[in-house]
Amino acid sequence: MVVIGVSCKSSSTAKTEKIVRQQLSVKPADSLLAKQKRGIDIYASGTNPAVWWLEMDFDKTIDFVTKDGISIHTLTSFSKRETTSEKESFVSPTGLGPLEINLYETACTDKTFNSNNGRRIEITIQGKIYMGCGAYLFNNQLHDTWELEYVDNILQKEADFQKGFPTLQFDLTNNSVKANDGCNNLRSTIEIKGSVIRFGVLSGTKMACRNSKVQQAFSNLISDHLVNYRMENNKLVLYLYDDSRLTFKRKEF
Numbered sequence: 001m002v003v004i005g006v007s008c009k010s011s012s013t014a015k016t017e018k019i020v021r022q023q024l025s026v027k028p029a030d031s032l033l034a035k036q037k038r039g040i041d042i043y044a045s046g047t048n049p050a051v052w053w054l055e056m057d058f059d060k061t062i063d064f065v066t067k068d069g070i071s072i073h074t075l076t077s078f079s080k081r082e083t084t085s086e087k088e089s090f091v092s093p094t095g096l097g098p099l100e101i102n103l104y105e106t107a108c109t110d111k112t113f114n115s116n117n118g119r120r121i122e123i124t125i126q127g128k129i130y131m132g133c134g135a136y137l138f139n140n141q142l143h144d145t146w147e148l149e150y151v152d153n154i155l156q157k158e159a160d161f162q163k164g165f166p167t168l169q170f171d172l173t174n175n176s177v178k179a180n181d182g183c184n185n186l187r188s189t190i191e192i193k194g195s196v197i198r199f200g201v202l203s204g205t206k207m208a209c210r211n212s213k214v215q216q217a218f219s220n221l222i223s224d225h226l227v228n229y230r231m232e233n234n235k236l237v238l239y240l241y242d243d244s245r246l247t248f249k250r251k252e253f
Contacts, residue, residue: 023140024140032112044134046133050067052065054134056090059195064099072099074095088102103134113133119135121133144170146167146236149165150247151213151245160182164180176189177189179202181214183207188202221241
């Protein structure tokens with residue numbers, strides 16, 4: 001009698017491998033990940049009319065350097081900031097006059113932005129226009145399923161939720177999120193803008209949850225809001241506009 005052994009991957013292993021593949025498919029260049037870890041929200045570069053690069057940290061400084069003699073290092077301060085369907089515009093006062101940055105919705109091709117998120121950018125200073133590619137930076141490790149662990153400093157208990165711990169499942173390939181607030185299944189679009197996540201309206205079921213504080217955080221402070229986030233040591237922290245915070249850990253399958 002011949003015995004044939006068949007090896008089957010567990011569903012949890014297969015799901016983990018799928019997540020890793022998807023993380024790799026949206027992974028920015030290592031140089032951009034290094035800048036993102038330093039807190040840079042937007043990076044851009046180009047060669048027209050001279051070699052130049054730009055780094056914007058919305059919480060700290062703007063750096064703009066060109067090979068034809070311009071070097072700007074200034075605290076981040078915008079005299080104008082607006083978004084239209086075609087572009088995002090930023091104007092910052094500098095010692096050389098207003099620095100105008102227009103980041104367009106139009107895609108651009110540049111080997112630096114190998115995750116296909118590069119957008120055409122124009123920077124104007126002293127009447128001269130510099131053109132190239134730019135992008136909001138992000139950490140591809142966000143593409144995963146995250147399970148609520150703390151509300152502020154309070155450790156959460158699974159027994160406090162009808163359907164287990166609340167979760168956020170980010171899909172950076174399709175710019176969407178699936179969520180559960182402890183009793184309702186929800187979903188929305190997302191847009192990663194540096195250290196900020198723009199959530200669309202979380203829509204789904206509307207059951208009353210046992211843990212109303214978490215449910216209200218999802219519906220009133222995350223849904224249709226800009227939320228600051230930070231990732232560190234396999235934790236995801238969301239900083240909500242009422243000064244509360246939610247800490248998530250990677251969900252184990």
